[in-house]
Structures are given as C-alpha cells and as structure tokens.
Amino acid sequence: MNSIFVPIHVKIITCNYKMIAMKIIIFGIIGLLFSIGMIAPSFAHTTVNVEQYEIEAGWGVEPPVVGIRNEFMLKIIERGEKEGTFTGVTSAFKDVDVTTMFGGAAKKIEVNSDPRPGYYFSPVIPTKTGTYMIELKGEIRGVPVDIKIPIEDVESTAVLDFPPTSSEGTADVAALKNAISSLQQDVSKLKSGETEVTSDGGAAYDFAIFGLSIAGAAIILAIIALVKRK
Template sequence: MRRLRFSLGALALATTGLLIAAPAFAHTEKDAGPYKLLFGWRDEPAYTGSQNAVQLFVHDASGKAIDDLGKKGLTVVVSTGSGATAKSSSPLALTSAFDPDSGLGTHGEFDSPLLPTAAGTYTFHITGDINGTAVDVSAASSDTTFADVTDPTAIEFPVQSQTVPQLSSAITTLQGRVASAQSAAASARDSAKSSKTMAIIAIIVAIVLGLIAILTGRGRKTA
C-alpha cells in the first residue's frame, strides 16, 4: 500500500512538473466590463505566407463561455510596422467558431481568418459590443502575449523557398529592369525614326539641288 501511495504521489509530482514546464497558452487576457477576452493567434508559431487567424475566447465573470455577442458583435483591426512602413487592416469580423446545429467547434471562440505576409510585431485592436457592453481592447505581440510573425525558412525542408518580402523585392527589381529596357527600346526607336527622317530630308535636298543645277545649266545654254 505504501508503495502504491508513493507511486501515485510520484506520478502526481511528475504530472505537476510537466504542467509547470509546458509553455503557456500564447494568448493575452483583457477585461471588458463583466467579460474576459482571451486572444492571440490561432496557430503558433505564426509564419509568413501561412493561413492563420485572430482567435478570441469570450467568457463572463463566472467563467461561462459566451456564444452570442449580440447584434453588434466584435471586429479586429490588425496592424504591423511603424512609421512610414506601418500598415493596418480594415475592421475584420470575428465570427463564432461554434456551430449550434452540429455541436461542432468550441464554445466562446470567435475567429477572423488572416494570412500574414510580413514578419514582425503585430497588434490586435478589438472593438465592438457584447450584449450592450462596449469593448475596446488591444495588445501587441511579445514574449508575454502572443507570438511575433516569423519567416518559415528555418523549418523548410528540403528546399528553402523565398519569403514573401524576398519575392516582392525580386519582382520590383525585375519591373525596374523591364521599364529600363522599354525606355531604351523607345529611345532607339525614336533615334531610328529621326535618322530615317534626316535621310529623307537629305534625299529631297539633293533632288532639289539637282533640279536647280539642271535648270541653271539649261538657262546658260539658252543664253
């Protein structure tokens, strides 16, 4: 019996140790009146070029999941970058992931699909209304909230593909070269047209001078 108790105790300690060692759920929690909002990326790590979503869980003060947000509901604006490179999305609807007809999905979960195309820090700004309670909360990705978006190069195998920014840069460079080639071709065409025009003018002048010479010669003979 003592051995059994010891084994159960050791198992409990080991389980506790695993729970403590496990990484924290990468979401951040904010309060909005009587409601608690837990939000972050649906899939982490979050990689550029990979389908993801802003994921939100809504519970009341007692911990009960809220599936019905009311008529207005919630939206999220996603932003990244700073200064001249700052970008913000239009308001994206957060829709329920739970299907009451089939019973599939998670109670209290609301998602907004998103495919991040640039690595870096992202901010989620959630606004709207939950059954008459105004909501206006935001958080930026960090070590204590949810993950930054990173390039997937480190996990690509066997061939590492170019990232979205790299492809964009390559396309921009190619477009510049095409524009330069088109400009050079246009200049060459204009130059060719000018040369052709000058040649025609020279021929006309030569003909006119020839006619003048002929007429002048005839006039002298007549005299």
C-alpha cells in the first residue's frame, strides 16, 4: 500500500527542478533572438470605426523622434463586401477639422491628399517626447465624426543615435552582467541539494542542460553584438 505514495519533498524537488529548467530555456531563447536581431520594437497605426468608415492614424516615419521632421498619416476607407477589399474615401476632410494634441496644447492642422485614394498627410516636427493625439470633428459624407485617436509615442533621439553614448554602453554591459549573474544562480541551484536530480528527473535534467546551452550561446552572441556596436 505504501508503495503507491510519492514523498511530498520529492514532488517539490522535481517541480522546482523543472521550473528552473523552463526559466533557463525561456531566458536563453529570448536572449538568443535579441542578440541576433530577431526581436525588434513593433509599431502600428491606430484604427477606429465610424459607422461604415474605417479611420487609421499614425506617423509617416516610425519610430517618431523628437526634433526630426515627420508626418501625421491618415487613412480613411470603406470596406467592400468581399474580404480584403476596400475603397479609399476621397475629399474626406472637406467638412472635417483636424487638430493635433499634446498634453494641454492643441493645434489645428492642414491635411493634404496623398496620390493614393483615401490616404492623407500633414507635415510636422514633434518637439516633445510623449503621446500625441489626433482629433477629428465634422462630417464625412454626411456621417458625423467626433473622435480622438492616440498615436505612437514620440521618442528621444537615443533610438537613432550612432555610435551609442558611453552611458548607453555602460547600461548594456550592466544588463549583460545581470543576465550572466542570473544564469550563474540557476546553475548553482541545479548543482545544489535543493534541486538535485531525482529518479524521475532524467528528462528534466536533459531539458535544463539544453536550456543552459542556449543561454550560454545567447550571452556570447550578445557580447559579440555589443563589441561590434562599439
């Protein structure tokens, strides 16, 4: 009867062991992807619907950077019955006022038509970092419009600076040191008694070793990338 029971401490050890193994693998994969440039910030325009119209707003150049000429981009379309088809709405701003907002500041802007039907733009040089909004008030072919659309945050020039400043390099080195320290702690736990391999831990052990290999490769690639940037 006793043979069917598994000691509680053995279950806890195995569970902790597998959790550490999973943590190492996740850390390693993320580090590997980051170091080879497969993880990058993603940017998207904001889309809202006003009855049959789809209104999209954003920046012409992303990421938007303070002090650098850019454009507010607007797109107004009407979806077709067939999926994936749409018709650009021309002369959409004939009866619509467009205002750009930042904090308590607001400025009415002139909207220009793009050669593509349904696309519009307005040149601008953002002067502060943070969140901007586009307000539309009026009518589009008889349909009332009164909306505010937040667009991508404006960033500092640091996102485009090259070569990176010494302070940024120091931050990168500190991040790598923290990553290595975290990895060393996990290795220590695997070697310590609190996470020793139990009779059913063979698969988890192989899993952990695989994760350690990925993490090690990721750190090496990250260091190489950092050296190249300098």
